[in-house]
Amino acid sequence: MRDPKDTAKRFIEIHHPDCTGAMLAGSCARGEATATSDLDIIILYAGENRAYRESLHFDGWPIEVFVYTGEAYKNFFASDAERGIPSMPRMVSEAIVLKEAPVVTKMKSEASIIFAAGPSPWDKQKIDHNRYMITNLIDDFLDKEVGGEAYFLVNAIVNDLAIFTLRTSRHWIGSGKWMFRELKSMDSDLAIQFEQSLEAFYKQHDKQAIVQLADDCLEPYGGRLFEGYYLG
Numbered sequence: 001m002r003d004p005k006d007t008a009k010r011f012i013e014i015h016h017p018d019c020t021g022a023m024l025a026g027s028c029a030r031g032e033a034t035a036t037s038d039l040d041i042i043i044l045y046a047g048e049n050r051a052y053r054e055s056l057h058f059d060g061w062p063i064e065v066f067v068y069t070g071e072a073y074k075n076f077f078a079s080d081a082e083r084g085i086p087s088m089p090r091m092v093s094e095a096i097v098l099k100e101a102p103v104v105t106k107m108k109s110e111a112s113i114i115f116a117a118g119p120s121p122w123d124k125q126k127i128d129h130n131r132y133m134i135t136n137l138i139d140d141f142l143d144k145e146v147g148g149e150a151y152f153l154v155n156a157i158v159n160d161l162a163i164f165t166l167r168t169s170r171h172w173i174g175s176g177k178w179m180f181r182e183l184k185s186m187d188s189d190l191a192i193q194f195e196q197s198l199e200a201f202y203k204q205h206d207k208q209a210i211v212q213l214a215d216d217c218l219e220p221y222g223g224r225l226f227e228g229y230y231l232g
Contacts, residue, residue, distance in 0.1 A: 002059055004028040008041050009098055011058050016067075020044045021101030023108075025091035026064075038062035042095060044103050045069040051076070066091075073107060077114055084119035084166070084173045118170040130164050131218055131225035138214055138224065146205045154201055154210055158194060165190065165217045 002010075008024045016022065026040030027033045039061050049070040056063055068076075076088045092111035097104055122130075137157045144150040162183055166173045171186045173179060183191040193213055200209035218224055 002061070004033060004037075004039055004061070005096060005098070007059050007061050008039050011039070011041065011063060012043070012098060015058075016043050018045075019099065020046050021097075021104035021107075022099040023092065023095035023097055023104060025095040029094050029096045038064055040064050040066070040091060041098075042092065043067045044073075044101065044107070046103075049075075074110075077110065080119075081114055081117075082120050084163075085175065085178075086115055086119070086172045089115040090172075115172075119167065119172055121170055122167050127164075127168060127221055128225060128229065129231065130160065131221060131223075132229045134160050134164065134214060134218065135224040135226050138211060141210070142207060146207075150207075154198070157210060157214060158198060161214055161217050162194065168221060 005024055005028070008022075008028075012019065012022045021044040023029075023042040024039065025042055027037045028039055039058075041063060043065060045067070047069045049072040051066075051068045051072040054065045054067070056065070073088065073092075080086050080088050089111040092107055093115045095108065097108075134157065137153060137160065141150060141153040141157060144153060159179070162179050163173050166179075166182055166186060169186060172182055174182045180191060180194070183194060193216070197209040197213040200206040215223065
């Protein structure tokens with residue numbers, strides 16, 4: 001298989017020869033590529049704001065192409081900051097420049113600023129709503145025998161707790177493996193507690209480890225919430 005950077009450059013020369021600028025992002029840009037990695041290529045054009053994404057194969061590589069015309073990328077930066085998952089800011093800030101242009105420099109600078117600033121903060125109403133929802137999940141979890149429903153509930157609890165803990169700390173969240181990576185980035189000891197709590201439940205059917213994890217995460221914000229919760 002060809003070198004990822006050389007392959008990306010060749011792809012651009014063949015499929016996007018008139019683009020204004022281009023970057024190679026993702027695991028290949030970070031030097032973390034594996035046998036199943038793809039090439040994440042960001043392509044920039046001048047003109048009216050438009051964007052699209054395309055998946056294809058080229059020269060033995062699976063390729064994900066992200067094409068932005070004008071300043072369409074700004075909408076994706078804003079959306080990521082709002083939802084707390086820094087897909088585009090991370091990709092662009094880490095990317096290797098394949099075709100230089102002022103817009104590439106500008107986009108990378110904006111991405112780095114957004115990535116360093118963290119996601120949009122949660123207000124008290126958002127925090128209280130999540131405390132309430134997690135409390136309901138815990139109550140439901142404690143009421144269930146160990147088995148199918150309890151397994152799905154524990155996954156929901158741990159996912160929601162990770163989101164709660166990261167967002168209340170103005171830290172980015174993620175999906176799948178990235179959620180655990182973000183926890184480790186913020187607090188490695190807490191990430192270990194998440195891991196050990198899940199292990200205790202799956203191996204020993206210990207519900208208390210999960211409940212203790214939830215209480216530890218919620219306690220700085222008032223703990224579990226049911227009585228007095230109001231939405232309207």
